[in-house]
Each structure stands twice: as structure tokens, then as C-alpha cells.
Amino acid sequence: MRLKNFSLSFGSQIFKSFSEEARVRMLHLFYKNGELTISDLEHILDFTQTKTSRHITYLKNAGIINARKADQWVFYSIREEVEEIINQIFNFLNKDSVLIKDQEVYSILESNRELAKSRIQNRHLLG
Secondary structure, three states: OOOOOOOHHHHHHHHHHOOOHHHHHHHHHHHHHOOEOHHHHHHHHOOOHHHHHHHHHHHHHOOOEEEEEEOOEEEEEEOHHHHHHHHHHHHHOOOOHHHHHHHHHHHHHHHHHHHHHHHHHHHHHHO
């Protein structure tokens, strides 16, 4: 879904969101990987829970990310309406070393999860 009414006010909110490196790093992880939890972001970015929550709240209030609750977890992702402009911004930042490193940490975290899931499934099959 595309933004139908891109206003000066909403545009300002998007650019203000990109004025803080921590939020840019979070948005990049959402952009590359879809849904993440606060816990995921804390581990990948090595942020405190307080810092992570503060920036998540900012991005939610700015209308840039969604929250979806599943059991005890809350998953955050970029709102469909802003995906196009976020995509354009990250096209310019695609070679940034900090963002590349964050994505590498995410990949390691994700592969460790998959390994753990596989081990759990194998135990159930063998047990």
C-alpha cells in the first residue's frame, strides 16, 4: 500500500526518525528482516532495554512502525504505507559499514536460532 497523502508534517516525522543513528540502525534491521522484537534489537545492537524501548516508542508515535502481539511477544515492523520511502532512503545507505555489521550480527543470531530449533526437533524425534 502506498501513501496516499504524503504531507509535510508526515515527511518531517520520517526525516526526524532518521536523525538519530540508533533509529536508523533499527529501521534498517526491520527493512532487511521484517519483524523483530525488542529483545532481538537489544542483542543485535547491544542496546539497553530502556534505550531500545525509547526509540521503538518514538518510531511508533511517528507512524513508521507497527506492533503485533503474539503470546507474550510484541513484534515490530515497518508500516506498509512507508515502505517505499524507507526503501529509497536505504538504497543510499546500502554500503554503510555499521548497517552491514548489524545485519551480520542478525544473521548469526538467526542461524543460532535455527540450529537450536533443529536440535530441539531432533531430540523430540529421538526421544
